[in-house]
Amino acid sequence: MDLLNIGYYNNETVVKPELIKRMNMGLIYKVLISRSSATRGEISKETQISLTTVRTLLEELKENGDVIELKLDESSGGRRAQRYTINPEKNLILTFCVDNGEIIYKISDLLSNVKEEGNINAIENNIDILINFMLEKKGEWDICSVGIGVPGIVKEKHFYISKGFNIWHINKMGQEIQEKLNIPVILENDLNAIAYGYVIDKVCEFNDISVKSSNIVYIHFNNSCIGAGIIVDGRIVHGNNKFAGELGFLPWKDGKNINEILKYSTYEECVELIARIISILNCVINPSLVVVGGDNENIKNMNLEIIYKYVKRYISDIMMPNIALAENDTKYYLEGLTHLTARNYIENI
Structure with a gap:
């Protein structure tokens, strides 16, 4: 199903073209991530998006630097197909956890290739140290999203730590970090991660x-x-x-x-x-x-x-x-x- 060619769902709700375009881009990203690389034909077959639409969106992603071209596939008798992959220098992921006053972090591309990893000393409850650390990394790398592992019950951008029966401490770390960095931030419980x-x-x-x-x-x-x-x-x-x-x-x-x-x-x-x-x-x-x-x-x-x-x-x-x-x-x-x-x-x- 080619989302770019759909104007209505249930004959009632109009789907905005820009939204459909972003949904199709998301599908293309998923194929490139799951396969590491793919041709236009492979993407079209897996997503059911038309070849014309795939070509158009890939050209836009390439112009933005989000996607790069690899070498042409070997010929099977016809025209050699162009292969695409995620740009390893764009849209990087910063993940970290705080353990015993130490920040353990990793910066990876969307294909999970590690660009940098390490640990620094920090005070767990000092949010300013964490934010300054992330702002520094955001200045060095093209970071698009941050993932934070926390020991507690996560509810959106907050997490709760039990201090006794019906006694809970609320930490708003995720909300503060997202406001400062202005990029998506997710919190996840450490054991779930x-x-x-x-x-x-x-x-x-x-x-x-x-x-x-x-x-x-x-x-x-x-x-x-x-x-x-x-x-x-x-x-x-x-x-x-x-x-x-x-x-x-x-x-x-x-x-x-x-x-x-x-x-x-x-x-x-x-x-x-x-x-x-x-x-x-x-x-x-x-x-x-x-x-x-x-x-x-x-x-x-x-x-x-x-x-x-x-x-x-x-x-x-x-x-x-x-x-x-x-x-x-x-x-x-x-x-x-x-x-x-x-x-x-x-x-x-």
Whole structure:
């Protein structure tokens, strides 16, 4: 379907040509990102946009410097087709997270090629340091969007951190940064970003996982709390009030929740807790992969053999998900955040 040739939807609502043009451009971006490069014919076939429209839009994107030409394809008997790709110097993505007073960041193009990465010292609550850092990077690179990973419940440009039952601290970092930088800014919960990073990284390792149909859970154990990032059919599960994955608030036994139980768990109790949590999530979501990670000392001393041994008490072989121990959370954190930020940018073109 060629959106540029549609004037009406449901014979009632007129669709503005400029909006349709931007929608078609978004589709072209998606093809170039998914394929890394494509010819006009490949783009037209995949998007159902006419060749004439594809040619026109590619010429405009090329003039703006958003798209560049690659070498001509090999001839198959006819005219050699021109191949196009995203300009690696334009429309870059800046993603970062703040951890223990340190900014860990990455600048990537829309094809996820890293242009720069590193870390700098910063005070987590000093928004001016963060904004000055981003303004500096925006001056050095053509940054089109910013993705920020935060430890809390994200609601648009704000996030909430629990300070006790019914006590919440509200941080408006995202709103302040967007106002200063004047480019799109997204916030995402840290565990959701890590889970999505595993989706991107693990699709080649497990044959039954693909990005669009992936069902993955990342469970993070600190010494005093448990949370999870949940991916169902390739999409992050945020929940009605954005509280999905807050496993630590699950009621457990003796009137206590899981967070309270975890604080005083021995090694054996911790393994048992993991096994039960995995079995509960498996019954509800039936994920392809469960990744276990975190800073909890008991978790650091575990191996897959002991986890599988306990999990098999509750899950039959036919229902058993793949289980993995987290390797490098920061890597998956920024990788997932980069993909989510790029996707948000393209979807809002």
